[in-house]
Structures are given as C-alpha cells and as structure tokens.
Amino acid sequence: MASVPPPPPQWVLDMNSTPPTKPKNASFPDPPGYSAPSIVSKSSKSSKASAVTPRKGPTDEEMDTLKLKKAWELAIAPAKQLPMNAIGMYMTGNSLQIFSIMMVFMLFKNPIQAILNIQNVFARFETPGTSDRLLGVKLVYIATNLVALALGIWKVNGMGLLPTTRSDWLAWEIAREPIERAFPANPF
Known part of the structure; x- marks a missing residue:
C-alpha cells in the first residue's frame, strides 16, 4: 500500500493562492506607494513582459570605479577609529589597571593583525583593472x-612601561658607581 503524503501546511496553501481582493467597503486607504495587485490574464502577461526592457548591468569600468571607492573607504577606516581610541586611552589614565592594559593590548593586536591580513582584506577588490591602483590604497591602509x-x-609610554630611561634591571648599561665610592673621601 502506498502511503498518501500529508497535506501541506496552511501557510503553503496561502502562499500559493491568489491574494484576496480588497473589499469594496474598506474604510481605510492603501499606504503610500502601495499598488494593489491586478489580476492579469495570460495573454496580457506576455504583452506586458515584452514591453518591459531589462535593466542593463554596469560596465567593467563602472564596477572597477565602484570597487576602488569601496577599497578607499576600507583603507581609511582605521583612521576614523583613531579619535575614539585616543579618547578611550585618555580616559583610562596612566595607571596599570586591567581596563587600560586590555585597551593597549587591543591597540597593538588590531593594527598588526590588519597589516598581516592585508591581502585577504583587499582580495575582493582585485580585478585586472584595479590591481595597479590598489597599491596606493594598500599603502594608505598600512599607514593608518x-x-x-x-x-x-x-x-604604553604614558603608562611608564617603555624603557626610555636608563634601567639597571634590564642590563642595558653597566651599573654606575656612586661618586662616594668612586673617589675616596679626603682623610684630612
């Protein structure tokens, strides 16, 4: 015995049926921009379809120009984040706290990661027409x-973590002798 498939759900039936017509006694108007679907016979469908001209696609030059514009937007995006990062750095203060350390870590991690992934970032904009012009875009991206x-x-320098002064514990220089030990005191 062949089993009979279950009937489709109601939403499938509603989706495949023609939309109900608007009742003539409706008291509210259609929203702006709405055009009620009209029932079109099969003969008028073919004549209406032939009257509509298909939209022509963009040319290769237009696509290259658009891709280059999008690449420039992507290249200067890190510069747009700088004011917010600078305000965040100023607001965290110069003390060693977990929040300021995490922000500094992210300030180092994100640019380094972005520079290492530069080919993946701009791969979608690479075409034979844009490959030579993307070099400048990539250089700006690296600079930002x-x-x-x-x-x-x-x-990091403001927090005092950069060794910009002489530091004996890093053994950058040999330890200096204090003046008292370098010259014996006058015995007289």
Missing part, C-alpha cells in the same frame, strides 16, 4: 594602521 599602532606606543 601604523598610526593606530603609534597611539598604542604613546599610551
């Missing part, structure tokens, strides 16, 4: 990420 990295270095 380096500025973000410099902001992180500024913050």
Whole structure:
C-alpha cells in the first residue's frame, strides 16, 4: 500500500493562492506607494513582459570605479577609529589597571593583525583593472594602521612601561658607581 503524503501546511496553501481582493467597503486607504495587485490574464502577461526592457548591468569600468571607492573607504577606516581610541586611552589614565592594559593590548593586536591580513582584506577588490591602483590604497591602509599602532606606543609610554630611561634591571648599561665610592673621601 502506498502511503498518501500529508497535506501541506496552511501557510503553503496561502502562499500559493491568489491574494484576496480588497473589499469594496474598506474604510481605510492603501499606504503610500502601495499598488494593489491586478489580476492579469495570460495573454496580457506576455504583452506586458515584452514591453518591459531589462535593466542593463554596469560596465567593467563602472564596477572597477565602484570597487576602488569601496577599497578607499576600507583603507581609511582605521583612521576614523583613531579619535575614539585616543579618547578611550585618555580616559583610562596612566595607571596599570586591567581596563587600560586590555585597551593597549587591543591597540597593538588590531593594527598588526590588519597589516598581516592585508591581502585577504583587499582580495575582493582585485580585478585586472584595479590591481595597479590598489597599491596606493594598500599603502594608505598600512599607514593608518601604523598610526593606530603609534597611539598604542604613546599610551604604553604614558603608562611608564617603555624603557626610555636608563634601567639597571634590564642590563642595558653597566651599573654606575656612586661618586662616594668612586673617589675616596679626603682623610684630612
């Protein structure tokens, strides 16, 4: 015995049926921009379809121009984040706290990661027409990420974590003898 498939759900039936017509006694108007579907016979469908001209697609030059514009937007995006990062760095203060350390970590991690993934970032914009013009875009992208990295270095220096002064514990220089030990005191 062959089993009979179950009937389709109601939403499938509603989707495949023709939309109900608007009752003539409706008291509210259609919303702006709405056009009620009209019932079209099969003969008028074919004549209406032939009257509509298909939209022509963009040319290769237009697509290359659009891709280049989008690439430039992507290249200067790190520079747009700099003011917010700078305000965040200023607001966290120069003390060693978990929040300021995490923000500094992100200021170092994100630009380095972005520079390492530069080919993947701009791969969707690569075409034979844009490949030579994308070199400048990539250089700007690298420069904006380096500025973000410099902001992180500024913050680390402000926190006192950069060894910019002489530090004996890092053994950069040999330990200096105090003057008292270098010259014996006058015995007189």
